[in-house]
Amino acid sequence: MPTTFAPGPVRVRVPATSANLGPGFDALGLALTLYDDVAAEVTSGGVVVTVTGQGAGELPADDRHLVVRAMRVAFDALGAQPPGLAVECVNRIPQARGLGSSSAAIVAGVLLARALVADGEKRLDDAGALRLAAEIEGHPDNVAPCLLGGFTLAWTEPFGARAVSLPVAEGVRPTVFVPEERGLTATARATLPATVPHGDASFNAGRAALLVHALTTDPALLLPATADRLHQEYRAPAMPGTAALVDALRAAGVAAVVSGAGPTVLALAEPPESFQAGTGWQVLRLQSDVGGAQVARGRLGHAERDPVAAGRKS
Ligand SMILES: Nc1ncnc2c1ncn2[C@@H]1O[C@H](COP(=O)(O)OP(=O)(O)O)[C@@H](O)[C@H]1O
Numbered sequence: 001m002p003t004t005f006a007p008g009p010v011r012v013r014v015p016a017t018s019a020n021l022g023p024g025f026d027a028l029g030l031a032l033t034l035y036d037d038v039a040a041e042v043t044s045g046g047v048v049v050t051v052t053g054q055g056a057g058e059l060p061a062d063d064r065h066l067v068v069r070a071m072r073v074a075f076d077a078l079g080a081q082p083p084g085l086a087v088e089c090v091n092r093i094p095q096a097r098g099l100g101s102s103s104a105a106i107v108a109g110v111l112l113a114r115a116l117v118a119d120g121e122k123r124l125d126d127a128g129a130l131r132l133a134a135e136i137e138g139h140p141d142n143v144a145p146c147l148l149g150g151f152t153l154a155w156t157e158p159f160g161a162r163a164v165s166l167p168v169a170e171g172v173r174p175t176v177f178v179p180e181e182r183g184l185t186a187t188a189r190a191t192l193p194a195t196v197p198h199g200d201a202s203f204n205a206g207r208a209a210l211l212v213h214a215l216t217t218d219p220a221l222l223l224p225a226t227a228d229r230l231h232q233e234y235r236a237p238a239m240p241g242t243a244a245l246v247d248a249l250r251a252a253g254v255a256a257v258v259s260g261a262g263p264t265v266l267a268l269a270e271p272p273e274s275f276q277a278g279t280g281w282q283v284l285r286l287q288s289d290v291g292g293a294q295v296a297r298g299r300l301g302h303a304e305r306d307p308v309a310a311g312r313k314s
Pocket residue numbers: 036055059065066067089091094095096097098099100101102103104105183184185186260261
């Protein structure tokens with residue numbers, strides 16, 4: 001069957017995500033109530049991208065834009081490229097900080113392309129969308145919670161990524177500390193060794209398993225459950241402020257980790273009133289997103305275009 005395009009614009013709201021959560025390197029992730037809104041429409045020719053909010057004036061406005069790149073990959077999987085595209089992005093997820101902005105852009109692109117094809121969901125089901133998004137990103141631990149919401153466990157089979165989403169226990173209070181400085185995930189991945197001591201691998205396996213219990217059932221165990229030996233220490237020299245804040249929060253009894261590849265810090269419980277993070281951190285008190293990426297027909301409306309009111313799903 002030839003590929004035909006659905007008429008009119010489509011839009012998607014995609015959550016920020018925090019990956020690793022300490023011991024779950026490249027596997028565990030949490031969707032957060034902070035969102036990018038993206039709309040797209042098939043046009044008669046050319047590519048036009050507009051960006052408001054995070055990345056405005058910095059991101060490319062053509063085929064090099066990550067949302068468009070992901071759309072192109074997805075359109076290939078769906079059977080045809082459209083003659084032209086108009087894409088509007090309202091971005092609230094800080095970029096290159098460890099909050100899954102690139103995964104949000106990729107998931108947005110894959111889901112928008114699918115929604116712009118008449119029988120898109122038949123050609124690319126949800127499992128296929130996850131596999132494609134993870135392949136583009138290179139690791140599945142951000143795209144999984146972005147697509148599914150909640151707390152996700154992702155893994156890779158010979159045929160691609162798979163994931164399950166688990167509900168987060170009451171009492172988990174994600175707070176992120178976002179610094180001004182940026183850090184690219186690709187750079188942070190390059191600091192990791194090719195092999196690790198067996199003892200460290202075994203330490204992390206136990207803590208990652210405990211974290212599944214702590215996040216879904218018993219948040220009182222979050223402090224020991226978020227200890228890590230596989231990535232945070234290797235990355236600490238490149239982000240000393242992040243490492244110091246994680247240490248200070250943990251010393252105050254708060255389960256804190258490097259969010260994704262950093263340099264943002266994620267705390268899974270409210271820090272005590274008396275706790276001072278110091279200057280230079282934007283502190284966002286969030287919740288765990290439920291449901292993940294949401295697609296709808298039509299352009300972005302007034303609510304989706306508001307660059308700051310980002311807390312809840314509309
Ligand atoms: N919303 C977006 N639209 C277009 N490109 C984006 C967007 N978000 C991130 N990117 C691209 O991805 C890069 C950051 O990706 P990455 O290093 O993986 O950090 P993050 O932890 O934020 O995902 C940005 O520098 C930019 O090139």
